[in-house]
Amino acid sequence: MPLLEVKDLSVSYGAIKALQKVNITVGENKIVAILGANGAGKSTLLKKISGLMPADAGTIVYAGKDITSLSAERITQAGVVHTPEGRKIFEDLTVKENLQIGAFTVKRKTVEASTIYKDAMPERIKKMIEDKGHTDFSVDLTKQEVIRNNFARVYNVFPVLKERNHQVAKTLSGGEQQMLAIGRALMGTPRLLILDEPSLGLAPMIVKNIFSVIEKLNEEDITVLIVEQNALQTLKIADYAYVLKVGRIIKEGPAQKMMQDDALVEAYLGN
Amino acid sequence: MKKCMECMKTRWNRFVALLKRHPPLQYVIFGGMLAIMGLGPYFGIIPVSTAMFGALITVMIWTVAALGINLLLGYGGLISLATAGFMGVGALGVGIFMTEYGWPFELAALMTLLISGALGLLIGIFSLKVSGIYLAIGTLFVGEILRRIFTNVPIFGGERINIGEITFLGRFTIDRNLPFQDFATGASQYERYWLYLILTVLMVLTMIVVHNIVKSSTGRAFMAMSRSENAAQSMGISIIKYRLIAFIVATMLATLGGIMYAIYFQNAPTEAWTLILSLMIIGAVVVGGLKSIFGTFLGAVIIHLVPNLYLRPLFGDVRSLFTGVLIIVVILFYPRGVVFVVTDLKKLWGKLKKRLQGRKETAHDEQS
């Protein structure tokens, strides 16, 4: 069963039809890319999935549950975390506070002991590991412990955020802000991470860095739905891709195949 | 019979065409209707009571002040909470100049208008740097400063300035202090009606002035400015100029409202010009209809006349509760204002008609 299924989704703003009968499937533990030129309706699709706008028609099923009419808060709580376009970090808050708010919906959780970050590991679990002599067993983490573990994970993925912990977010560079935005999403322990244009306005070196992080997160346990302009680089890490043009899906297929596809170039540069 | 109907129809069409060519005529006709209504208490044929007569006076005063606010808020997208303060300037200014300095009414009124225009200019200048909620509360400061001056400074005589009879054009004196009931007899007792008529004329003139502004390139500049200042500027519209004009006109019209109060009541109270009055007038604009001149009048009727005249006897003390609920409900469900009910009904009618015709046509098609 796929983690996310979008069926026949249509959205319009007044007279403009932003999406027309869009169908998308995101398999568990996959990276799925949605490509297309500006104005193709990519952001609208993401906003609809995360509950920010009403749809005219269609259904969205996540982990077997219909989430079409759930509020954005509830969808986030269910494990779908959306990093919006343009990062939208809380500029006047510190890095730490930004991360804290990302953990707003965190609940107590059962995890494999092996996935707990060493520097966030509570004494009692360290002791359990010592007693049992191995790490492959499940433990119950309290809410506080989950949050601490998530902090450790974010700092592990983006060490620069630890250095900047008490800095006000608007003083960060563009790349660091994007890292903060992704880090903030990770604080909510997402099962499905939605990224809207993570490379927007960033220099190629930083983009490369961020893409390798996305790949790494996917290898750990996160399913990723990504919208990007930077098509070729996205296709390199993606498993499957859809190409949107003016509200319709004009092409879909495994990422490797899409790279050679003319439809892609056409969608971006015309014919 | 049918012929008569047809000729009525063509006459009506000709009349509509005339109105279209000379839009100010509609305000003149409206004023004429009000003038006839005002005769109600004297002849008893027209169902207008003494109480309604009194309420209409306030409605007209509010309408003039509210038209200024409509220009500012509806067309220009700016807000002022100093309306009541400037109405006070109008009433008390005329009072001071007439009683303390012994000036004739016309000069006193002109001077008061000039002073308030200058104050409006100052607010306009203020608005160039301060915006949003800071501007709104900035104008509230102005209103409060004026109010403190009225109530604290001894020259305003504490509770009120009694102006007494006003002589218009140095000739016509109208004594309104005769009790209303006595008007039933005798020809010399129409005088209170003359005052009513003067207010009607002033209101109609204001309506025409506002109409002319709104339908000119100045009015279009206001609307472009309130839609987007950046876009307006790129069309060569100077934001500074039009903000100043908007504030000056709005304060002068509020002041004119105050002068009308002084004309009719022949005194100028110092304590009446509160924030609540300003808010009520803005409420009248919003409820009646932003960007609508008749809507402004309608709003004043809904907010002042209806509660005072019809709701008080029905509901007693709950009437102001009703006004409040009405304001909230209208904004929630009819954000463009009550006056647009008419346009919307027309649209609905048009749609219905089309659908009916469509059905007929399809029926026809099926037959053939």
Add this chain to the structure above:
Amino acid sequence: MSGALRSFDGVKRMNITNLLRVLFNSLNTGSVYALAALGIVLIFRTSRTTNFAQGSIGTLNAYVAGYLFMTFGWSIWVVALASMATAFVTGILIDVFVIRPAAKVNPISKQIITLGLIIVIVGAIPFIFGVDTYQLSRFFTTGAYTVAGATLRHNTIFVVLLSLFLMSAIFWFIQYTKWGLAIRVTASDETTSRLMGVPTKTVTMLSWATAAMLGTLAALIIAPQGSVNPNFMVDVQVNAFFAGVLGGFQTFYGAVIGAYIIAFARNFTNFYISDIWADVIVYSSILVFLYLKPFGLFGKKPIRKV
């Protein structure tokens, strides 16, 4: 000549007793303004509207207190708690039934809605409580210190400390707790906050409840100086607004500081310069200040984007 005379007059009045008297008085009114202003800022930040009805909400619940106080003879402490509870409910009701449905109404009409609220409340009061005015006692009716000839009531000390304590508690809450953080993010970007799973509707609702309680407390503090009548909070309402713009709406503490500044400035000008022109002088100075610093003492100019 007259100038010399005036300064002599001034010297006569400028003694430590009078100074302290004005100071104590200012602390008292400053606290009242500050409580009301904090409520206004809280609502402005979370609901994006200026609440003209802040004073009226306080009035309504002060009536509840006054009614209980005079009809049943309950202790002032009990009626204060009772009116706080009704204030909490009032705030929630207003948010749910009036403000939330108005989410898509344009900003100015939204402000006019709060005007409608004033009229509703002022209209409802005689209907519920009759046309009589009510009296409320101070929290401490007796007891005072005398400092250099000036009387300092125990009650004044209590209300000033209580206000400062409550406001500090609120600041602490906003700054250091999870839900406080939720308030701050809701204030800065509601959409993104929802993406983080923050239930912004609940946050806004609780802000209204808190603001209503703050307004009611302000009303309870100032009520003993006169009577509880439909208009007794108008002065507080207006000055709380002024405090907001003086301090700036971008921070939560700015308005509180602005409130004390306005209270001190008004009282001192009133006593030492002119009781006729005091407000005119103070308000005009703030206007000039605002012209120079259009976003208040602690506000910054937002970046303009085209």
Add this chain to the structure above:
Amino acid sequence: MNSPKKPILELNKVTMRFGGLVAVDNLSFTVHEKEIVGLIGPNGAGKTTVFNCATQFYDDYEGDIRFYTEAGDSVDLRSKKVTEIAPLGISRTFQNIELVQDLSILDNVLIGAHYKFETGVFRHIFKTKKARDEEQVWKARAEEILKFMNIAHLKHFYVAGQPYGILKKIEIARAMMMNPRLIILDEPAAGLTDYETDELEKLVYRIRDEYNISILLIEHDMGFVMNICDRVCAINFGKYIAMDTPKNIQEHPEVKEAYLGSEA
């Protein structure tokens, strides 16, 4: 074209910074008379910033932007205020359609003629003869332009509720009302249907040919850009990549990389 091309707008080493961010970086290009030029680049490349500099919304850029009048004099735009740009002969449209919703289409177009009105608010209040005559003159002109755009039959309708294609046309009509020599179009085809895009294409040609107006446009619909433009200027990160004919731009490796990203 055989005759030597005369420039109309010239950007020379323009740089625009916001705090630490460089939105436009040392950019130079020229638009010639009777030319349709497209400015393209990925999201965030700084295209709209270029427009905002050229129309003086931002006046703290480095470098200079020149406009050539009909007589051939060059004007440094920095010496002009925002409100003086339209009278000079440059008009623009906006990404988010800045029309007054509850005003008729004709009145919206008339806003474009604002700076041409000689009568002021006093004449308007009293509706003097001069004011009335002037209003008539510009109304006639507006109707002429609406007729040119084939929307004259809609002139008395409100803007609110009109389809997107019409809104775009009204904005262009309003821009033409200013008698410009250069029109700057910000995403004219965004949100249009294929049919409307075709129509717009023809319209832009007609504007150029019948009114001798040069056009500079930003657009993401590449099909449209490549069809219509004489030359296309591609930028990324505010920097110039290339300026050439559409065909050459489409095949330019750096442009491809800017759009599709590098594979490395």
